[in-house]
Amino acid sequence: MKIHRTSFLVAVAALSLVACEQPATTAKDGIAATVGGDAISEVELGRAVARLGKLDATESAQARGRVLEALIDQHLVSHAAKEARLDQAPEVVLAMQQAQRQVLVEAYMERLFKDMAQPADTEIQDYYDRHPELFAQRKIYRVQELELQLAPARVAEVEAQLKQSRTLAEFADWLRAQGIDGKTGMAVKPAEQISAPMLAQLINMKDGQVVVVPMGENRVSVLQLQGSQAQPVTLEQARAAIGRVVLGEKRKTLLEAEIRKLRASGKIEYATGFAPAPQIGKPAGQTGKP
Numbered sequence: 001m002k003i004h005r006t007s008f009l010v011a012v013a014a015l016s017l018v019a020c021e022q023p024a025t026t027a028k029d030g031i032a033a034t035v036g037g038d039a040i041s042e043v044e045l046g047r048a049v050a051r052l053g054k055l056d057a058t059e060s061a062q063a064r065g066r067v068l069e070a071l072i073d074q075h076l077v078s079h080a081a082k083e084a085r086l087d088q089a090p091e092v093v094l095a096m097q098q099a100q101r102q103v104l105v106e107a108y109m110e111r112l113f114k115d116m117a118q119p120a121d122t123e124i125q126d127y128y129d130r131h132p133e134l135f136a137q138r139k140i141y142r143v144q145e146l147e148l149q150l151a152p153a154r155v156a157e158v159e160a161q162l163k164q165s166r167t168l169a170e171f172a173d174w175l176r177a178q179g180i181d182g183k184t185g186m187a188v189k190p191a192e193q194i195s196a197p198m199l200a201q202l203i204n205m206k207d208g209q210v211v212v213v214p215m216g217e218n219r220v221s222v223l224q225l226q227g228s229q230a231q232p233v234t235l236e237q238a239r240a241a242i243g244r245v246v247l248g249e250k251r252k253t254l255l256e257a258e259i260r261k262l263r264a265s266g267k268i269e270y271a272t273g274f275a276p277a278p279q280i281g282k283p284a285g286q287t288g289k290p
Helices: 005-019 042-050 057-083 090-113 121-130 152-164 168-177 196-202 235-265
Strands: 031-035 038-041 139-149 182-190 210-216 219-230
Touching: 031 042, 031 057, 038 042, 038 057, 042 057, 090 235, 121 235, 139 168, 139 196, 152 168, 152 210, 152 219, 168 182, 168 219, 196 210, 196 219
Parallel strands: none
Antiparallel strands: 031 038, 139 182, 139 219, 210 219
16 A cells, blocks of 8 residues: 555644644653654554554554654644644634544543444344335336425425426426526435435336425425336345444434433523524523523
8 A cells, every 4th residue: 555645644634633732641651753842652653543444564564654754744833833823823722622522522422332232133133124125125226316406485386397297308498497496417326325205205106207305495306217126135234234223323312312411411501692493392491691
């Protein structure tokens, strides 16, 4: 693997952004280099190499020296920035505070998820059975799509015109005449690469059929199914992928519960004009302070 020093500097800088202010290296840590009195420990070097991803022994040995040089460059640039008093610039202070918070959030999440068990076989089987469109009845879809920027009030009008149009090209001409912005494209995708709202429509469509699918605020997709091909996946083939999805869902549920708990016990005060609108059926949150 060919490794360039410049790209390494960029990569290491990105990986180490959150460590702008690092604790002093202890005497127990081995020292790889010192820059202006600041030590680069073997631990710091090892972590930077590990973050580059899986490397074999030869690649790791090559990367170690280049990463060390990149860390030295990073320290030199950091020292120059401090001498220029850039660390006192408001936008830099804010960025450093945000980076530090992100490190703490990731550490908290790692501890929160540490003892979470891997999905059981029954959970994987259940997920497989509940999603036949992704596994047992999985298909590859060939779809032509018109993605439109459209106000919700005009959706019914567009659907009516779509039914009247003899071809999708004729419908596209009508859209242009109406000044409705959009873009068209053809795609061939397996079920798992299609968004849930689109897939829910496609699995019940026949070749040549056209449907309008709301995709979000002021965004609508007009889909025409050109064709599909069955390509099922067995439970054993899907087991690892399902395990990751189920684990991700469990982590998401746990994190959401943890955030609700933290919000309930924390003191949150919105400034005037920044409080979210109360949701129907739920008590209003903290009011803004003057």
